[in-house]
Amino acid sequence: MIPMSWYLLFAAALFSIGLYGVMARRNTVAILMSVELLLNAVNINLVTFWRYLTPDRSVGMAWAVFVLAVAAAEAAVGLALIISVYRNRDSVVAEELDVLRN
Amino acid sequence: MSEELLTTLTWLIPVGPLLAFFVITLFTNRSRTLSWMLAWAGVFSSLILGWTVALNVFAEDVHHLEEHPTVIADSIAWLPFGSNADNWLRMGVAVDPLTAVMLIMVTFAITMIFIYSVGYHNWGQPLGKVLGVPNHMQEEPLLSRFFAFMSLFAGAMLLLVVADNLLMLFVGWEIMGFCSYSLIGFWYARDYDIGEDDIPHISPRKAGIKAFMTTRVADVIMLLGIVFFYRVFGTFNFAEALSAHSLEHAVAGVGATALGIMSLLLFTGTVGKSAQWPLHVWLPDAMEGPTPVSATIHAAAMVSAGVYMSIRIFPLLAVGAGPESGVPVGWIIAGIGAFTALMAATIAVAQNDVKGVLAYSTISQLGFMIAAIGTGAYVAAVFHLITHGFFKALLFLASGSVIHGMEHGAHHVHDHHTDPQDMRYMGGLRKKMPITFWTFLIGGMALSGLPFITAGFWSKDEIFASAWYAYNHEGNAIGLMVLVALALAAFLTAFYTMRQISMTFFGKARTPLAEHAQESSNFMTFPLIGLAFFAVIAGWAGIPEDFPILGPLLDNNYAHHIIGATVHSTLHHLSEMGLVGHSYAIAAFDFVWLPLIASLTVALGGLFFGWLMYGRKPLVQGQADPLIKALGPLHTFLNRKWYWDELYDTVLIQPTIFVSETVVYEWIDKGFIDGIIHLVARAFYGFGRYVRAFEMAVFGDGVDWVKDQFLAMAASMRQLQTGRMQEYVLVSTLIASALAFVVLAINYGWFDQIFQ
Numbered sequence: 001m002i003p004m005s006w007y008l009l010f011a012a013a014l015f016s017i018g019l020y021g022v023m024a025r026r027n028t029v030a031i032l033m034s035v036e037l038l039l040n041a042v043n044i045n046l047v048t049f050w051r052y053l054t055p056d057r058s059v060g061m062a063w064a065v066f067v068l069a070v071a072a073a074e075a076a077v078g079l080a081l082i083i084s085v086y087r088n089r090d091s092v093v094a095e096e097l098d099v100l101r102n
Numbered sequence: 103m104s105e106e107l108l109t110t111l112t113w114l115i116p117v118g119p120l121l122a123f124f125v126i127t128l129f130t131n132r133s134r135t136l137s138w139m140l141a142w143a144g145v146f147s148s149l150i151l152g153w154t155v156a157l158n159v160f161a162e163d164v165h166h167l168e169e170h171p172t173v174i175a176d177s178i179a180w181l182p183f184g185s186n187a188d189n190w191l192r193m194g195v196a197v198d199p200l201t202a203v204m205l206i207m208v209t210f211a212i213t214m215i216f217i218y219s220v221g222y223h224n225w226g227q228p229l230g231k232v233l234g235v236p237n238h239m240q241e242e243p244l245l246s247r248f249f250a251f252m253s254l255f256a257g258a259m260l261l262l263v264v265a266d267n268l269l270m271l272f273v274g275w276e277i278m279g280f281c282s283y284s285l286i287g288f289w290y291a292r293d294y295d296i297g298e299d300d301i302p303h304i305s306p307r308k309a310g311i312k313a314f315m316t317t318r319v320a321d322v323i324m325l326l327g328i329v330f331f332y333r334v335f336g337t338f339n340f341a342e343a344l345s346a347h348s349l350e351h352a353v354a355g356v357g358a359t360a361l362g363i364m365s366l367l368l369f370t371g372t373v374g375k376s377a378q379w380p381l382h383v384w385l386p387d388a389m390e391g392p393t394p395v396s397a398t399i400h401a402a403a404m405v406s407a408g409v410y411m412s413i414r415i416f417p418l419l420a421v422g423a424g425p426e427s428g429v430p431v432g433w434i435i436a437g438i439g440a441f442t443a444l445m446a447a448t449i450a451v452a453q454n455d456v457k458g459v460l461a462y463s464t465i466s467q468l469g470f471m472i473a474a475i476g477t478g479a480y481v482a483a484v485f486h487l488i489t490h491g492f493f494k495a496l497l498f499l500a501s502g503s504v505i506h507g508m509e510h511g512a513h514h515v516h517d518h519h520t521d522p523q524d525m526r527y528m529g530g531l532r533k534k535m536p537i538t539f540w541t542f543l544i545g546g547m548a549l550s551g552l553p554f555i556t557a558g559f560w561s562k563d564e565i566f567a568s569a570w571y572a573y574n575h576e577g578n579a580i581g582l583m584v585l586v587a588l589a590l591a592a593f594l595t596a597f598y599t600m601r602q603i604s605m606t607f608f609g610k611a612r613t614p615l616a617e618h619a620q621e622s623s624n625f626m627t628f629p630l631i632g633l634a635f636f637a638v639i640a641g642w643a644g645i646p647e648d649f650p651i652l653g654p655l656l657d658n659n660y661a662h663h664i665i666g667a668t669v670h671s672t673l674h675h676l677s678e679m680g681l682v683g684h685s686y687a688i689a690a691f692d693f694v695w696l697p698l699i700a701s702l703t704v705a706l707g708g709l710f711f712g713w714l715m716y717g718r719k720p721l722v723q724g725q726a727d728p729l730i731k732a733l734g735p736l737h738t739f740l741n742r743k744w745y746w747d748e749l750y751d752t753v754l755i756q757p758t759i760f761v762s763e764t765v766v767y768e769w770i771d772k773g774f775i776d777g778i779i780h781l782v783a784r785a786f787y788g789f790g791r792y793v794r795a796f797e798m799a800v801f802g803d804g805v806d807w808v809k810d811q812f813l814a815m816a817a818s819m820r821q822l823q824t825g826r827m828q829e830y831v832l833v834s835t836l837i838a839s840a841l842a843f844v845v846l847a848i849n850y851g852w853f854d855q856i857f858q
Contacts, residue, residue, distance in 0.1 A: 002182040019835065023828050031828075094828055101825025 007048040015041035028092045032078045039071045108158055109176045111151045112195045115205070115264055118147035120257035126250040137246035138220050141253045145216045148260055152209035156202035160664060167667035171198040172341050177266060196266030196341060200484060200668040204263045204410060207488045210636065211402035211495040212256045214629035218499050219394040221625025222506065223248065234291030238509045248288060252398065255281040259403040263410065267338035268328055275375065275407060279321065282399055283314040286391040300521055301455045309390035316384035320374020327367030334364065344417040346675035353681055358421060362429030365422030368415055369435060376408030376468045379442040383746055386461040393502025396457060400464045401495035409471045409487050416480045417672050420686040436476025436580045440587035443469025445744065447594035452729065452740035456501045456525050459602050463549060464494055466591055470565055473584045478686035479568030485661045486565060489557035489640045493548035496633035500542035503626050504606060507535050507619035514618040522615060525602065529720060530611040534619045539607050541630040546603050548637040550596035551705040557641030559705065562592055564644060566697035576684050585697070593704040600712025609720025646693050
């Protein structure tokens with residue numbers, strides 16, 4: 001069986017990549033993709049802890065399924081938002097979308 | 103050479119190109135020159151290593167090889183798997199005679215393609231300005247990207263060839279799928295303005311998606327087969343799983359019928375990757391990529407990988423098709439192969455795109471190999487795979503050279519509307535492009551099987567002979583069906599090849615483009631000569647020993663002995679146990695005249711008819727194809743490719759679009775869900791109006807004072823709102839990290855230590 005730390009390190013790496021993407025990418029589509037990475041990193045943690053610590057209660061897995069559903073909804077809504085933003089403002093660069101400034 | 107050294111060399115075969123991919127993408131992508139040089143270094147290392155390993159395998163004694171076919175085998179623990187602590191998936195390399203002949207062909211063809219690509223993308227010319235479209239006569243601005251993906255492609259193919267287990271093979275398989283997608287769509291910004299009379303094209307990006315999606319359908323089914331494989335054999339390793347002992351054990355465990363189903367599941371992967379009917383539709387459109395990509399996909403890598411996989415698991419297929427299993431695996435495989443061979447050959451007859459003819463001829467030739475596998479003639483299949491790899495790579499590169507010459511002409515006369523790939527606008531290129539002409543002629547003759555000289559003749563003859571043997575000696579009716587279908591297909595092959603050569607090279611130039619065509623650079627002509635050499639001599643390795651005159655001269659049917667050694671002993675054991683039909687376990691068979699006469703007749707007959715129709719009096723400007731009159735409405739049917747694309751569009755694509763656009767979007771989403779939401783909104787809106795009236799009446803201006811205070815506060819607070827969401831993310835991440843730190847600190851009692 002693969003040691004638990006392998007999974008946790010992998011999830012941490014994935015989370016860091018995602019966080020970097022969210023903060024550093026300018027394209028909102030790329031930011032959205034990075035958010036997916038974050039969610040999936042968390043999912044891996046959930047499933048790992050479930051499998052290794054409480055394998056008899058499928059709490060972690062159930063939660064991961066919820067996260068998946070939310071992630072799918074988020075992707076759908078997010079992409080729809082980006083498309084309509086693009087249609088209105090001709091840009092998907094995060095810095096340029098500052099209507100809420102001040 | 104010592105075995106350890108050979109093992110190390112084998113590990114290193116795919117490393118060069120893979121390394122080149124990473125180095126180009128990460129570091130050198132700004133320098134186009136450095137990038138292609140790195141890519142060359144990668145494939146040259148593979149060429150040298152691959153040939154060294156392969157020649158060392160060939161040096162082994164054949165009888166020894168039959169007993170122990172795997173000469174080099176080494177593996178390391180890769181992934182822990184399952185709940186058992188010492189159960190690891192292993193990854194490793196194995197070289198047996200089959201791998202060795204593949205290494206010879208693949209590394210050489212890929213190296214030639216890499217050399218050619220530098221000239222094809224006009225390295226050294228002024229830099230092209232527009233990204234994502236072909237820049238005629240100018241250097242490709244995305245040259246680094248091209249060579250990065252090509253290197254990854256080559257590395258994945260070599261990984262697949264040397265892999266000792268099904269899972270690693272599948273990894274290489276999928277990487278190639280991705281690379282073909284990105285390379286077919288390499289000119290992502292290209293769009294066509296198709297006129298009434300032009301050849302229909304779809305844009306490269308659509309072609310890339312089509313190739314990826316079509317092969318994906320097959321790969322999903324193949325993945326089921328892989329899981330099934332592991333479930334039954336408990337290992338992915340070919341040598342372990344497909345030994346006679348293990349297969350006998352599996353038959354006792356799950357039954358031969360299950361193995362038949364498993365082999366069909368895995369074979370579906372081949373159908374997708376090697377573009378067999380019904381999943382052949384992606385391959386002709388894959389011509390949208392740059393020509394070196396077409397050559398890689400259609401000769402050296404992609405499509406060969408599919409056939410290679412089927413031959414790799416041949417003992418499994420043989421058991422699945424054996425007398426114990428109720429599944430007609432042999433009929434299905436041979437039927438798909440023979441039908442595809444014949445259908446694609448008929449389509450190729452009526453194509454006008456110089457690459458389109460070759461695309462359908464590839465599908466057809468792959469059908470030959472699949473049909474050969476179906477009759478149990480895996481040696482003939484491998485032999486044809488190898489010779490086909492050489493001459494089809496040659497033909498594609500030569501056709502790319504023709505297109506290049508035509509584009510040169512187009513540039514010269516400033517004509518950017520005439521399609522430089524349309525054979526109707528060519529003619530008379532023999533004098534303008536002599537090297538391209540001669541090499542194309544050699545490749546074309548090999549494809550049509552010009553007797554005794556070219557490689558294609560010997561490998562096709564081998565398939566015919568095996569099919570005839572299967573029918574005549576073993577009473578296997580599949581053999582007869584395959585022989586008849588393939589003979590017809592071979593006749594058409596010779597015919598359309600002659601048609602293509604005549605239309606392209608003979609007669610007088612039919613447009614100013616062809617008038618001003620020019621021979622391509624040395625980067626492009628050198629690989630043509632190199633491949634032409636092998637397109638001739640590769641066949642001599644497989645001349646039957648008792649062939650009149652030529653047989654005793656060479657004294658050995660190397661192809662048969664060496665390739666046959668791969669699984670012969672296994673099949674022999676299985677055959678003795680009654681698990682495999684006799685026709686699947688033939689070591690060698692005597693020379694007979696009938697298949698030879700058949701292959702002579704079809705090759706020479708096809709060439710003769712082609713010459714009669716197109717070569718004797720080449721087309722002149724404005725003259726219609728004589729075939730249109732001869733075939734009538736059938737010509738349209740063939741020209742439109744049997745309407746497979748239209749059929750799939752009506753049966754599969756349009757219903758899907760209808761369901762998603764009309765049913766799901768219009769009815770369910772906009773009608774039902776949005777309807778409920780609008781209803782709720784309207785109800786609350788109405789309610790809110792009454793509440794507002796009530797509020798206005800009860801509370802007066804007193805509330806406004808509170809509001810003003812809040813507004814003033816908000817005015818000072820809004821400075822914090824920069825409106826940049828990434829700054830918010832940064833701040834919240836910092837706060838979250840600080841909170842996490844505090845929680846950890848409390849948890850571990852750090853505060854207690856500080857504050858005592």
